[in-house]
Amino acid sequence: MIPFNKPYYSGNEKRYIVKAMQTKILTGDMSMIRDCESFLEKKYSFPKVYLTNSCTMALEMAALIADIQPGDQVIMPSYTYVSTANAFALRGAEIMFVDSKKDHPNMDESQIEALITTKTKAIVVVHYAGVSCDFSIVKSIAKKYNILIIEDAAQCIDSFYNEMPLGSIGEIACFSFHETKNIHSGEGGFIVLNDSGLIGKAEAVRNKGTNRSAFVRGEVSKYEWLGLGFSSMPSAITAAFLFAQFEQIEKVQKRRLNCWNRYYKKLNGLQKNGNIQLPLIPEYASNNAHIFYFVCNSAQERIDLIDFLKVNNIQAVFHYQSLHASPFYKLKHDGRSMENADRYSACLLRLPMFYELTKIEQDYICEKVIEFYSRLSKDKC
Numbered sequence: 001m002i003p004f005n006k007p008y009y010s011g012n013e014k015r016y017i018v019k020a021m022q023t024k025i026l027t028g029d030m031s032m033i034r035d036c037e038s039f040l041e042k043k044y045s046f047p048k049v050y051l052t053n054s055c056t057m058a059l060e061m062a063a064l065i066a067d068i069q070p071g072d073q074v075i076m077p078s079y080t081y082v083s084t085a086n087a088f089a090l091r092g093a094e095i096m097f098v099d100s101k102k103d104h105p106n107m108d109e110s111q112i113e114a115l116i117t118t119k120t121k122a123i124v125v126v127h128y129a130g131v132s133c134d135f136s137i138v139k140s141i142a143k144k145y146n147i148l149i150i151e152d153a154a155q156c157i158d159s160f161y162n163e164m165p166l167g168s169i170g171e172i173a174c175f176s177f178h179e180t181k182n183i184h185s186g187e188g189g190f191i192v193l194n195d196s197g198l199i200g201k202a203e204a205v206r207n208k209g210t211n212r213s214a215f216v217r218g219e220v221s222k223y224e225w226l227g228l229g230f231s232s233m234p235s236a237i238t239a240a241f242l243f244a245q246f247e248q249i250e251k252v253q254k255r256r257l258n259c260w261n262r263y264y265k266k267l268n269g270l271q272k273n274g275n276i277q278l279p280l281i282p283e284y285a286s287n288n289a290h291i292f293y294f295v296c297n298s299a300q301e302r303i304d305l306i307d308f309l310k311v312n313n314i315q316a317v318f319h320y321q322s323l324h325a326s327p328f329y330k331l332k333h334d335g336r337s338m339e340n341a342d343r344y345s346a347c348l349l350r351l352p353m354f355y356e357l358t359k360i361e362q363d364y365i366c367e368k369v370i371e372f373y374s375r376l377s378k379d380k381c
């Protein structure tokens, strides 16, 4: 079976884990955790980074740092992972979902302004497959109404909007290092604070709501409970694993991009024939080759294709299910239809995409996808 994902290993993980163990400091600001944070701050010019246990945790921290209160409204796409919405629903926010674009799973920015009310506190953008949203629109709305932008950049390591790293544009951004991501630590993530006014609060939030970091720096004589918080830090063991991945990021990105381009070239004929919709990379966005997806013409076609690929030892998978229609939120949603989000929920399919995927495996996958569509057109004749 060609799996959908194989986690990448750089080869140095074990060595760095042993090194971290030898330091005998496995937590906190003096360990490899700070090395990883500094790496990200330097490489992407992020003002402040805190490693977290997951992107889910980073989003929950973001909602607390942004002071989301019961009854506040938060705008976000319906076509996203549960964690995007759950983080804000946990604080009692009303989620105002936005449909995707016809030509891209990202939220349709032209629908945001009509949803703004006096209760709107934040816009959460999700850059699907690491491809940026159109910030020119989102930023002007946020500025006009004085609303925070929070980037759910779970899939966005090393991706850009007009040369600016994703995660550097909203006031807060959240990334994932889950093992399905381009580089990873099994589970993991980080939060970026681009607004210096939020850093102090974030430092307490990551430390169970206390000023423990100030105590460790010798700035206060004891540490106290200042407000609500989380225990969000990974251990230095996780950070050591992650650091070994950071060192190979250029190599990983280059290989994934070659892989992505090969898929695109080989499957472009199917798009030209109207069989599938291939991914769009707008001119303002870079491509970090996180996901290779395409959109089938119907839900049944996707089911049949996944089955056909499975029989041929290829694991292809679908992705998100629209959150406005989820069992938890459908009765709370205001009833607006989200036809593009629903279409991506039913028809979007992801092909295997990982560092070790060989050209031979990729050619075999493309051959089988093309065979499926040629059989389909013969059946229709």
Ligand SMILES: Cc1ncc(COP(=O)(O)O)c(C=O)c1O
Residues within 6 Å of the ligand: 053, 054, 055, 056, 057, 080, 081, 083, 084, 126, 152, 154, 155, 175, 176, 177, 178, 188, 189
């Ligand atoms: C858009 C989005 N946000 C958040 C997450 C949650 O990430 P994590 O698994 O690191 O908590 C995911 C998961 O991949 C995601 O796709």
